[in-house]
Amino acid sequence: MSGNGNIGIVSACDNNWSRFYITTNDFWTGKKFYVKPLTIGGINVIVNGASSEGLRQVQNMAEAEINTTMNSQTMKIQTWVSATSNFLINEISSNDKNPIEISVETWTTNTNNKIYPVANGLAQPNLVWASRETEGGDNINWISRAALSSKIIGVNYTTELSDNNKGVSKFMLQPGEKVTVVTSIISGKDINDHVEKSVAAVKDQTKSSIEKL
Numbered sequence: 001m002s003g004n005g006n007i008g009i010v011s012a013c014d015n016n017w018s019r020f021y022i023t024t025n026d027f028w029t030g031k032k033f034y035v036k037p038l039t040i041g042g043i044n045v046i047v048n049g050a051s052s053e054g055l056r057q058v059q060n061m062a063e064a065e066i067n068t069t070m071n072s073q074t075m076k077i078q079t080w081v082s083a084t085s086n087f088l089i090n091e092i093s094s095n096d097k098n099p100i101e102i103s104v105e106t107w108t109t110n111t112n113n114k115i116y117p118v119a120n121g122l123a124q125p126n127l128v129w130a131s132r133e134t135e136g137g138d139n140i141n142w143i144s145r146a147a148l149s150s151k152i153i154g155v156n157y158t159t160e161l162s163d164n165n166k167g168v169s170k171f172m173l174q175p176g177e178k179v180t181v182v183t184s185i186i187s188g189k190d191i192n193d194h195v196e197k198s199v200a201a202v203k204d205q206t207k208s209s210i211e212k213l
Helices: 194-203 207-212
Strands: 007-014 017-024 041-047 056-060 065-070 075-081 087-094 100-108 118-123 127-133 144-153 158-162 166-173 178-189
Touching: 007 056, 007 065, 007 075, 017 065, 017 087, 017 178, 041 087, 041 144, 041 178, 087 100, 087 166, 100 127, 100 144, 100 178, 118 158, 118 166, 118 194, 127 158, 127 166, 127 194, 144 166, 144 194, 166 178, 178 194, 178 207
Parallel strands: none
Antiparallel strands: 007 017, 017 041, 041 100, 056 065, 065 075, 075 087, 087 178, 100 166, 118 127, 127 144, 144 178, 158 166
């Protein structure tokens, strides 16, 4: 687990993927007498062609990181949450002798989407986003809305949409390279500009700004 008091992250991994579930402390349903928190969505880092050998995930309390090794321990993912801003950071590196094909999925939970609507989209320059909101209608005190937007720093990549709740970024991780996935998380009660704010927050991130975070 990781977080900063507003964002909460829970991680999992298996064979060729590492997944980071995301929620915040203000993404709650507003149905009268049935108020409850919901997961917003998450980030999947998928290593195409990887085996389960060397798969390991450790919560490093001293460094406030989640450290994942995959693909016979040749690929590493350092994951952390900014203490001062609503960003999830995944730093991916490889010492494999061959390039590795990576897919990063930015997604929102698609369960009961008739009750909890979801959406996805592409934004310039080369960003993906996904959003989710709680139910409206009778006996609703408020609607919470949230958006996740992701950008890849350090490599050329392609983007595409999948289903109605997911954006996918794909790239080749070269030996000795480090690539950074930056995800902005925006949520709140009765807001309507969550997608715009999430895209704007991640759009201006650079290697230098991540080092400052």
